[in-house]
Amino acid sequence: MKLLHPDFWESYKAIANWGDDDVWWDFIVGDRVGSSQEKHGKDEEWEGKRIAQVRMKEGREGQSTAHRRSLMDVLIKLLPSSADVRFGKRLIGITSTSLPSNSDVRDSKVTLQFQDGTTSTTDLVIGADGVKSLCRDIVLTPTNNADALKARFTGKVAYRGLIPMEEAKASIGEKAGQRIFYLGHGGHVVSFPVEGGKSMNIVAFANREEGVWEGNWVRENVEKELERDYLDGRWGRDVEGVMRLIKSPSYWATFYHPTAPTFHHPTLPILLIGDAAHTTAPHFGQGAGLGIEDVYILTKLLSQLPSTPLAPSNAPSSLVSTFPTQSSPSHHLSLSLPSLFTAYTQIRQPRATIAVSTCNHYGRILDMEDSIISDNLPLLAEKVRSIADTIWGYDEIAEGERGVRIMMGSFAAERGRD
Incomplete structure (x- = not known):
């Protein structure tokens, strides 16, 4: 953003949510299924176990996130008055x-x-x-x-939700304000703060049969599918907690070229x-x-x-040198x-x-x-x-x-x- 336009970067900083340290994303186990090793007798705690922390490279700015709508508002304001934008x-x-x-x-x-x-x-x-x-x-x-x-269907759909931060913290505590990947068998959930920390954004992926996607790319009123994907007892307390906060759930089919x-x-x-x-x-x-x-x-x-x-x-060759x-x-x-x-x-x-x-x-x-x-x-x-x-x-x-x-x-x- 700095390279594109200095005012773009400054405007972005005003709407972004910044991490407090050099952790880019935290990856933790989000389900209760456990590994196949555990299923064969190695009993150990699985849910909530940290998998990895991806940290900043030296010289990079801290991790930040912003809501797409806020970012678009910033871009529009940066357009010069002479631009013919429609x-x-x-x-x-x-x-x-x-x-x-x-x-x-x-x-x-x-x-x-x-x-x-x-x-x-x-x-x-x-x-x-x-x-x-x-x-x-x-x-x-x-x-x-x-x-x-x-574009081709990836075999995965993405539920999306925007939760008031107070509700999110009441459900899962301070994790609501952090940037976390919850990984599990057959899906994963990404959560992070947006809108100046007033909301928590949720993106949750679930599998569908690969092949040609039929019908609308966005599907509304999918409460039963959400229950099947995330509220069937396979997932941990934090994941279930945030997924239950999504009102009127919908999901997007995801594609690639x-x-x-x-x-x-x-x-x-x-x-x-x-x-x-x-x-x-x-x-x-x-x-x-x-x-x-x-x-x-x-x-x-x-x-x-x-x-x-x-x-x-x-142009005639005689004109090339005098063009x-x-x-x-x-x-x-x-x-x-x-x-x-x-x-x-x-x-x-x-x-x-x-x-x-x-x-x-x-x-x-x-x-x-x-x-x-x-x-x-x-x-x-x-x-x-x-x-x-x-x-x-x-x-x-x-x-x-x-x-x-x-x-x-x-x-x-x-x-x-x-």
Whole structure:
């Protein structure tokens, strides 16, 4: 956030809830089932046992959390008054306004059609339209990779609840104000404070049959399913305590995207970010985390566009050396898009592929589905720390600089060819 905008970070600090120490997350046993070893005669306390503490790396800020709604309010307030921002739009189509003979992204403009009948013509579309992205369909259709078009069900659903902190503390004490993963066989619960400590946020995962998810992605009035998943006596006092506080429970099916062969269209100025590019299971907040990383890398590349644009690809060769170095921002941008797209995809695609795969695997680890790992708490702790380091150990500054080098190299190569 600091790298994106200094005021973003300062505004975030005002709404965030901060931990008192260097503990990022606490992982404890949340169920009463016990390990298979215990079932075979090794009787020891299982519920409430600490599995691991994931701590901050040196130089990192303390752990913090914020409610999504509050974060969106902060972002909106940071928009400049000159920005033409329009909410409540639903994209239904994108068409090229270039001549049919043009097949170069540098020569392309596109028109966006919205459900309310309005249109907008632009030099660049940054597709951040979520897990059901139309932009993703348009970008990937030319690749003939149908398997990558649509999101797939992870086999897990997520209950969500926002509990007044007073109620939460009355149920489980001071743990309500801490950041805790409660792990168990067949599910796990994440709890942490939000809204300046006034509320406790709960996300609780449960298994469903893998395959194609039918019907609505969000399901309301699921009291009976909640009872079956978390109130059947398998879970410990703390987990049962917080889950009973959820009023009118609902859950979200969780999805992931298969790896996309590219994050940009071959001939149109369309680039994918966020869930449109790489929907992932939401473990460790990676959906939002990857999106923020995308924005930083893209911002870094846009800020370092070459100062001397290329001549248009259809310009006579005699004009290349005399093409003016001062041109309109939109013209400058369109000439640099191939290099920018190349750099962005080379930086973000490998990172997203690893993160999506890791999060899918991580969900199974957290739900103790691997008996070899779940029966061995030290091994489980080692696995949790290793995966956390993979997910959170990304060096966005170094990757941003590498992206700039890739972009400049691609730009120089394009200049030589043209």
